[in-house]
Amino acid sequence: MDIEKIDRIIDKHNSDASALIQILLDIQSENNWLPKEALDRVSQQLEVPATRVQHIATFYKAFSVVPKGRHKVHICMGTACHVRGATRVLDKVQEATGIKPGETDLELKFSLETVNCLGCCALGPVMEVNGKAHGKMTPRQTTDVLKTYE
Amino acid sequence: MSDIPLQIDGQEVSAKEGTTVLEAAQGMGISIPTLCHHEKLEPFGGCRLCIVEVESRGWTKLVVSCVYPVEENLVVRTRSDKVDRLRKTILELLLAHAPDAPQLVEYAQVYGADKDRYEKDPSFCVHCGLCVRYCAEVKKADALGFVDRGIRKEISFIPEIAAKECNACKECFPLCPTSYLQAAFVLTESLAFPSSSAKSVSKA
Ligand code: SF4
Ligand code: FES
Numbered sequence: 110m111d112i113e114k115i116d117r118i119i120d121k122h123n124s125d126a127s128a129l130i131q132i133l134l135d136i137q138s139e140n141n142w143l144p145k146e147a148l149d150r151v152s153q154q155l156e157v158p159a160t161r162v163q164h165i166a167t168f169y170k171a172f173s174v175v176p177k178g179r180h181k182v183h184i185c186m187g188t189a190c191h192v193r194g195a196t197r198v199l200d201k202v203q204e205a206t207g208i209k210p211g212e213t214d215l216e217l218k219f220s221l222e223t224v225n226c227l228g229c230c231a232l233g234p235v236m237e238v239n240g241k242a243h244g245k246m247t248p249r250q251t252t253d254v255l256k257t258y259e
Numbered sequence: 260m261s262d263i264p265l266q267i268d269g270q271e272v273s274a275k276e277g278t279t280v281l282e283a284a285q286g287m288g289i290s291i292p293t294l295c296h297h298e299k300l301e302p303f304g305g306c307r308l309c310i311v312e313v314e315s316r317g318w319t320k321l322v323v324s325c326v327y328p329v330e331e332n333l334v335v336r337t338r339s340d341k342v343d344r345l346r347k348t349i350l351e352l353l354l355a356h357a358p359d360a361p362q363l364v365e366y367a368q369v370y371g372a373d374k375d376r377y378e379k380d381p382s383f384c385v386h387c388g389l390c391v392r393y394c395a396e397v398k399k400a401d402a403l404g405f406v407d408r409g410i411r412k413e414i415s416f417i418p419e420i421a422a423k424e425c426n427a428c429k430e431c432f433p434l435c436p437t438s439y440l441q442a443a444f445v446l447t448e449s450l451a452f453p454s455s456s457a458k459s460v461s462k463a
Pocket of ligand 2: 293325
């Protein structure tokens with residue numbers, strides 16, 4: 110991520126130290142993760158100690174300090190999805206992407222996570238990609254859905 | 260600043276507004292066990308060892324004395340069955356992380372805490388925050404901070420700052436109740452900024 114982009118985000122918040130979390134969220138959503146250069150730049154420009162920036166960046170689950178894929182895949186493992194075959198859906202997705210929950214593939218295409226209820230149990234099993242819910246998934250259908258993401 | 264009358268372990272005392280129960284007790288020569296407290300640092304309330312029983316307006320409650328300000332006519336008990344029981348459990352939980360920390364071992368004797376009560380989880384750091392707070396508040400260097408949270412919380416040095424500041428200071432080392440801080444520093448140093456002597460050895 111280039112410095113200008115980071116600076117633009119910081120400027121948007123008037124280099125205000127109290128906007129630290131919002132700035133990190135903006136960088137996270139633009140870049141999918143928070144590289145060290147970004148954290149250093151934020152610390153410098155906002156005059157907030159690097160220790161504090163680092164603590165916040167590692168505290169909240171919304172942030173990642175390791176690279177994440179362009180597409181975030183969430184497989185629901187909640188009770189309703191589970192009884193409708195979420196485990197098999199997850200197996201298939203792992204096979205198709207080559208990664209396990211918590212991992213990102215080398216091309217930075219997909220990051221996989223499991224979640225414990227997406228709030229749409231009637232649609233189970235649910236696979237969410239970049240916030241869009243794909244319901245009533247059979248293992249087979251998941252691969253078709255994943256193919257539509259570049 | 261007016262003086263506030265209160266009672267600690269049956270003795271009447273008056274303390275300045277804004278002082279903590281811990282400070283008031285210490286001023287009378289009553290000792291309360293502490294781990295994360297340090298005179299030069301802002302109250303933190305992290306370890307909970309300094310817990311005491313207070314009675315105010317007919318209510319009894321347990322509070323952490325290092326962050327609890329004195330109140331008018333407060334009745335404080337620094338030792339009671341309940342307080343001792345709680346301190347024992349807190350010590351046992353801390354000992355699961357750092358079974359040989361001298362200060363913990365000493366307190367364990369007083370409160371009859373069994374270091375083997377809980378399954379060992381030797382993470383050594385007990386999250387007292389003394390190192391992190393001392394570096395930030397007294398030295399204003401911010402060379403180390405906490406990362407992550409809950410059971411994964413750890414201290415972490417910022418190598419760029421540590422390389423410049425730490426060798427000449429190391430004032431936080433003796434503050435750590437365990438040896439974890441030194442270990443973390445040596446590890447960071449050897450990975451991120453090996454000293455010149457170490458470099459010449461590895462070249463030879
Ligand atoms: S490393 Fe030591 S001083 Fe620092 S927080 Fe952990 S136990 Fe406390
Ligand atoms: S000394 Fe009060 S909580 Fe640690």
